[in-house]
Amino acid sequence: MSSRRVSAVLRDAASRLEESGVASPDHDAAELLAHVLGTTRSRLPLVDDPGADQVAEFGALVERRAAREPLQHLTGLAGFRHTELKVGPGVFVPRPETELLAGWAIEAAQQVLGESGRAPVVVDLCTGSGAIARSLAQEVPEARVYAVELDEGAHAWATQNLAGTGVELRHGDMADAFDDLAGTVDVVVCNPPYIPLEAWETVAAEARDHDPHLALFSGDDGLDAMRVLERRAAVLLRPRGVVGAEHADVQGLAAPQVFVDAGRWSDVRDHLDLAGRARYLTARLAR
Incomplete structure (x- = not known):
């Protein structure tokens, strides 16, 4: 040609x-x-x-x-930071903006390593395709990385993407995941579902019709999963440990407020993406 x-x-x-x-x-x-x-x-x-x-x-x-079938479903691959992931029907396709949250988690893990000299313990809740966990294992090889996914289809894709990385992947609900790690985790990272149910019609067809609804929708205000994350992170983190979570751009005030209202977090901050939109929050366990 x-x-x-x-x-x-x-x-x-x-x-x-x-x-x-x-x-x-x-x-x-x-x-x-x-x-x-x-x-x-x-x-x-x-x-x-x-x-x-x-x-x-x-x-x-x-x-x-x-x-409107997702491009990544057609090619079977999605790029994320410095790696490539296998994706297809049954798993949320990782978005470029989530790379910023992954970068924050990587820097937080590296900081633990630099300050303490010990292997940082990192938990990725709602891992989906395994994108964040895979990036952590690749870019902070000293870290002990754990991941959990509830949806069976997504868990199967994560199993493929995390094979050989050293990440310990579990199948389960983030609400009660990793009891054995309680109080020992340095960094909790999560890209939870955050779309309000009422926003169904505004979701792009590629996501609405092809991504698992479990990965998209989270109650009437879109913050149900964020509330679960706040409670679980407080259980998992060691004192002064940190949590980071993605949210919708319209939740730049409401999502951090979940952590402020809990009364056990300090340094609650929101962060913008490259387009200047509110994208993810971070907080430090105060106790």
Whole structure:
């Protein structure tokens, strides 16, 4: 396929995706074609002519993406920080903004290591695909990392992504997870469900129709899981241990207030993402 032919095919595919409301049609069309041809987006102008079966496969993937099936489900992979995760139906696709929360957890674990010289203990609640736990194990290899996931489908994906990393993955509810670690954890990190049930119609089709609802919705105000996290983190953390949790951009006041109202946290802060939106909170256990 010549570079001119590649451009024409991508232009047609991107137009189809744009018509269907896909937010990034050019990027997604190129990613799908690169996936089919076994190359990268930057090398598409250099590829050989594809066979008829590859053209048909690409066309089928474009139609599935036009139907708002997540791009990562179609390619089977999602990039996250310095790693790549296997994803597909049944697991929440990790978002780029969550990389900031993971970065905070990594820095917090490194600080424990630097100040105490001992291996930091980190717990990732609601691990989903295992994205945060995998990044922690990769970037702070000295850490003892634990993760838990309730949804069976997501747990199966996390099992794949955390295999060989040293992370101890468990299947269960964060509300009562890791009793054996009570009072010994340095860092608790969590990307909980946080969408109010009433916001159903505002959720992007890719998430609403394909991500597990257990990973999305959290009661009438979207903070039910945050309240559970606050209670569990207080049990797990050692004195002066820290917790970090992602939340919706409209919860920049309400989510931290969950920790303030509990009366056992200090240094409760909210943090912005790269677009300047409220994205995650952190707090330190005061006792």
